[in-house]
Amino acid sequence: MAASEEEYNALTCVQLRAICKERGLVQKGVKKVIVDRLMKDDKASTPVAAPTPTQAVHSSPQKEDNEEEDIGIILGSPTKVLSSSSPVKTPVKSPAPTASASSIDNDYQEFQDETHTCHLFEGRSKYLSPSGLHFIANHQYRPSEYTHLDNLLNPFWTYLTECLPLWLAPNMVTTLGGMHCALAYGVMWYYCPDFDTTPPDWVVMLAGYCAFAYYTLDCMDGKQARRTGSSSPLGQLFDHGFDCICTLFFVATFSSYLEIGGTHWYNMLQTSLQFAFFMAQWEEYHTLVLPHNAGKWCGVTEVNYASALGAMCVSLIDREEFFQKSMEDTLAPLGLASVLPALARDMELRHFALCGWGVMSLILMGLSLKRTLCHPRIAGEDMDASEIRFNRINAMSKLASPFLLCVAAFIVPPEFIRARYMSVVLGCSLSLLTKKMIVFSMAKMPYAILQTDIFPFIFAAIWIRYDTRLTKEGGDFVLGALSIWYAYRLLRWVNVAINQICAKLGIYCFRLKKRDD
DSSP states (O other): OOOOHHHHHTSOHHHHHHHHHHHTOOOOSOHHHHHHHHHHHHHHHSOOOOOOHHHHHTOOHHHHHHHHHHHHHHHTOTTOOOOTTSOOOOSOOOOOOOOOHHHHHHHHHHTOOOTTOOOSBOTTTTSOOHHHHHHHHTOOOOBOOOOHHHHHHHHHHHHHHHTSOTTSOHHHHHHHHHHHHHHHHHHHHHHOTTSOSOOOHHHHHHHHHHHHHHHHHHHHHHHHHHHHTOOOHHHHHHHHHHHHHHHHHHHHHHHHHHTOTTSHHHHHHHHHHHHHHHHHHHHHHHHSOBOOBSSSSOBHHHHHHHHHHHHHHHTTSOHHHHHTSBHHHHHGGGTOGGGSOHHHHTSBHHHHHHHHHHHHHHHHHHHHHHHHHTSHHHHOTTSOHHHHHHHHHHHHHTTHHHHHHHHHHHHSOGGGSOHHHHHHHHHHHHHHHHHHHHHHHHHTOOOOSBOGGGHHHHHHHHHHHHOTTOOHHHHHHHHHHHHHHHHHHHHHHHHHHHHHHHHHHTBOSSOSSBOOO
8 A cells, every 4th residue: 555755754664674575675775765665666556547549549659759768757767867858748648658566676776775785795796787887977075074284285285286287187196196106115125025124215215205295196186186177986986096005005115114024013014004994995885974084183194194204204214223122222211111011111112113003003993983883874863773783784794804804814924925925915905805895885886795806815825824735935926826816806807997987977097088989
């Protein structure tokens, strides 16, 4: 029996899903989506009077051509609309064919927000679906509030953007920033291949400059897009995608002058940094807002510029002597050694600093978890306890794949393999998962609990750990092969996604000119 929208809204989500089940409709979705689905089913089920012979004779041919468009409006499909130039006629017309409830629901489901759905494996959602491309074309980026430093430096970034030529595409500005990270990463790799020897001073200074240039260009690309009138959802994919892969550069820089290669300290640094970055994108996936600060005084701007300034400063000192001193010797001139417990006093400064970074990362992850699980889209006031419980479990399950990768990194004995191979394998695999989360957040597509890309590294980690016949050279060969595989998978997935988005939006990736097709 048909009901009004107010009567549907008075019911709970469990009651609404029970009605959908009785009618054979899709039951998933938030309350508003379910109500809209039931209203559309009621409208489609309304009986239509049969046409009289006179009406059939005077049926308008033009109306027959537009019958599909009328059905599109009934179904709520955003891809079918009446042309504004079509004349509106009032004569009696033949009725449009009545669509079945199942066909209506299938069409509606084609453009449905599926972020709350739960898929164990990826299935066919490895790349972008037509529904995902539709949501990406209508995506609006929503950042969180800016810090004081953001507001202070905004005129500086605007001035630099005004110096750029108008023909330069915003994605090229982002790419130039990424190229700075690639340059410093390559030079660091040459002089410090496994993060266990200190690199030359000028290499560390170069890394500091490249970090500064990278983030400055990263803040300019959006301004260049607005300046040239070429803002698009592809810009967010490019921006955050480069941010994701450039975490490898920052990990390499810190690890090189701290000389922590071949230890679990390195694994802790890389996994904490990349997992925290993934959780920021995970939060946006569920709340539609990307966090980039923790209050008005600490955010990504402060962290990036502090990293750049820190690298420049440590390039001027004896890094080995400074970072490998015990905390007791470090604090003795200040008379503060007795403040720390005995365990902390015996720690080297580099290890104490990494513990501080780990604690800060855990706090940021905890805040992200709290904001997400308490968000109205997850735990709204109009939701009952069972729905809130399902939404929270579903949201947390999407952290399983990156978490398993991080655990696998600690399974491998660090002294048994080259740290550089571990860096590339872990970095590319976590970057691939993060890029999928970024794109699926824009596309409102389901993010599977177990991503198939995690299994090669997990199986390799278990093999290297427990196969006593495997030599160190064999372990290096396995991780070296996986490095090539994950680099290929990352580039392949990004290339397909970019081509799909460019075709949907009718734009080029690195050109401002619109596509003719």
